[in-house]
Amino acid sequence: MHPRRSAQEVLLCDLCETVPLQSHCELCNINLCKACVGEHLSDSSKKHHVMPYLQRKSTPNYPKCLKHVEKHCELHCENCDIPVCIKCVSSGKHEGHKLSEFLEKLSAKTQNLQKDLEELETRIYPRYEEMASSIQTEKADIETNYGKLTTAAEKEGEILHREITAIVNQRKSAIQEMKNKHLSTLNKNTEEITQKMAELKQIISDLKSILKSNDVSLTSTYKSRNSEFRTLPSKVRVTFPSFTPQKINKDQFNEMFGSLSPLSINTEHGDTMKSAKAVSFPPVKPLLDEPRLTATIDTGYRELYSVSCLSEDQVWTRGNNKTIKLLNLQSKLLTSIKTKSGYWPRDITVTRDGDLVYTDSSNNTVNLIKNKKLQTVITLQGWSPRFVCCTVVNDLLVIMISDDKQSKVVRYSGSTEKQSIQFDGQGRPLYSSGYNYKYISENRNLDICVADFDASAVVVVNQSGKLRFRYTGHPSNTKQSFTPVGITTDSQSHILTADHNNDRIHILDQDGQFLRYIHCDLRAPFGLCVDIRDNLFVAECYTAKVKKIQYL
Template sequence: MSCPIYKESLLPTTRDVQNTSVNIVNIPVCITCVSSGKHKGHELTEFLENLSYRTQHLQKDLEELETRIYPRYEVLASDIQTEKAELETTYGKLTTAAGKEGEILYLEITAIVNRRKSDIQEMKNKHLSTLNKNTEDITQKIIELKQIISDLKSILKSNDISLTSTYKSRNSKFRTILPKVRVTLPSFTPQKLNKDQLREMFSSLSPISINTEHGRTIKSAEAVSSPPVKSVKSTEGASSLPVKPLLDEQRLTDTIDTEYRQLYSVSCLSDELVWTCGDNETMNILNLRGKLLTSIKTKSGNTPRDIAVTRDGNLVYTDSKTKTINLVKNKQIQTVITLQGWYPRYVCSAASNADREARAVVVVNQLGKLRFRYTGHLSNTKQSFDPVGITTDSQSHILIADFNNDRIDILDQDGQFLGYIQNVELPHGVCVDISDNLFVAEIVNAVVKKIQYLSTQCKSYISKQV
């Protein structure tokens, strides 16, 4: 809306009126322009109403930024910080492995070089021994020759007829000179180093793969102001019908405000009590009215990554920074597992697991043999499947929190898609109590929603033969 006004430079004169048309310019002005007198004879818009409308719009934008958009970016930043913290360990493993392989190769090369050196030393010793033997033989001959020369000189000097008459020459013995030992020295011929073959001796290293997913669009406040739970979208062709059928219209029975800034996980202790954990070091037991009943701090003071309640009613939580899985029993904390080389994130007591990086849910039997692998369903999904929470109910249903698509997928025990629950926003953790009520932890809104999605009346069905 605007306040119409004539620009002063365009105010018409009598001559202008006679010769030309008058241009009226629509310009927004402040409320003080009313007293200027230039609007006399013109209709003024309700500027105060316009200002109030725009103020309300600004307030809605501020609320959306503070409560919905900004926390989402905080979650992304937190995930990146966690990933960065794991880089040292991940790449440290690769560096250590490469170093160990280098050490093995170095030891092998050193062993080969040492064998070569040993062979050279053995050849040298043999050569020296041969020369020493040859020297000894020659020295012995020289001693004998010196003695004969000395004897001949003595005979000649004595003029003794008897010695001269009995002399026998031994020169013929020495005319054949002792053979000279000739040794051909060994030679070292270095091989040309083939660097390609040398590289092939090392283990291969796969290249890094960096993929950027399309950013998901955050729903506006108006888009999520509708009732938070809609009916399950069931698909036909299920292999069998459950004893408790899925409701056509689910009921949101309770919403629990947890007072965390970000809520990571929820685990059912009973129909009326739940454990929760979020963006600080405390794990809380809340009732359905949100009243805090018990609070436990982690042993290390770090934020717990995930929680689960055991069959005995004890609490288990993971601590990624200390790489531990811890048991809370009678308010006492015991570290039950300390992991080496990787960081624990999610924990559950069922024989199934959500592999978020692989975008898949993997279900195995008691022997660890693969039963099936679920990677999402094509019905009404705009983003890639992103499983972050998983639980089961008394009907052997598997319920999976799909973070990217704001919904809970429902599978039967054989992995057949049965339907989904919509209008849960950024579900991060899920659990089911003994009465088959679903509890969903919404990370950004930091609330737990209790949803009835199964009929309380059991029915009998006759399966159709296909």
């Protein structure tokens, strides 16, 4: 700090440097005493702006001239686009050039700076924040998403392991069967030889007795059997079976295990205001603000309980009689199937191959209709099959009730039981007891979702059978308590369940968070299904109509 600018001294005029200052020229950024103001204003080449010192504004420090270090640059040469001082101008080097006051140039640049600041603060920086937040969200999802991949790989390994174990057990069973047959054959051959040996011993003993005896009649009546025994009994020769192991082609085995798509990392270039994402994900279908009714099917039943999609415009339905109907959107009957037992089917579903499956609790069977031919694939003892769905790998998930009213979910591959889900980690029943409705569906993340009517809850377990959550309704105003009946899932892993008594559908995300309702003037909705384009089909129980609804 200059000695005369110290806090202990009076501030002096910048021109005479002897008299205390009183005024300030904002244009020239100098302090003046009363006597020097007149002299300063005599310079008519500038539009000076002199004010009392205490009223001065905060003025910028002019840059020092690079050629005349004792001077400040108060002007700006537009031609050379550089700041210049008075000496630079008087030197003639800028003769004929357009000169502007430095403060005017500074004001224009200040406006540009203000615009830059505004753009950075209001547009650019928020987009960077958005990108950073998006990446943090993706990073947070890494454990979950890669965990699902790992679980899927482990699941595939378990399936293959079970298949291999089944094949090994089949081979072992066949080996044991051949062993038993081999041993039985040898035992039979041994019995035959032993019997002949016993006869021979008796004949030898008899001959010795005759030779020792004086009874002539024994000798005269003796008949030789040696010729009979000279032909030895047949000896069974059995060749041991052999096992020839198949050479394993690792590439083919890897293909059989399933494929893992490569990690796709793309960088989007171009519009810098667009949020570039490192990893591409499939597009998300948002929920419509107002779902739309697009078709209504009259089924002809007195009461309707289940609907299952065969295609976008054909659905299987089951109601209060023994006939299962295939109808199109115009309510035209395309095909009908009658149950083998003559009783109502308990539930229906369509397999990945387009075949119809129905459960029959009157004879405890699960039945498949393939090429118009009926075959019973599962017959139960002590348990009654109720509700059923087909999984992504074409397994069947069957809700069944025991004679003492216990409930469980059983997974079948064909007629082979693969999994049973009945209790939670503390040994408590996952599902309510009783014979009421427990519709079932598998979600895209392989969760198993059950609408448990008696428990007034949607019960969701993961593919291993571990409880994930229970949804007991949304705490909004309702006519009656939550009454879940039909249940289905869509391509977005939404869970949709029919709230029968409240005439609406609840839409949940895959973690059980309520999203919204579907109303569409529904009356007592019951069974649900979703087609490949995520159109919802709702079976209304008492009107016996199926309503097709677009909600995505």
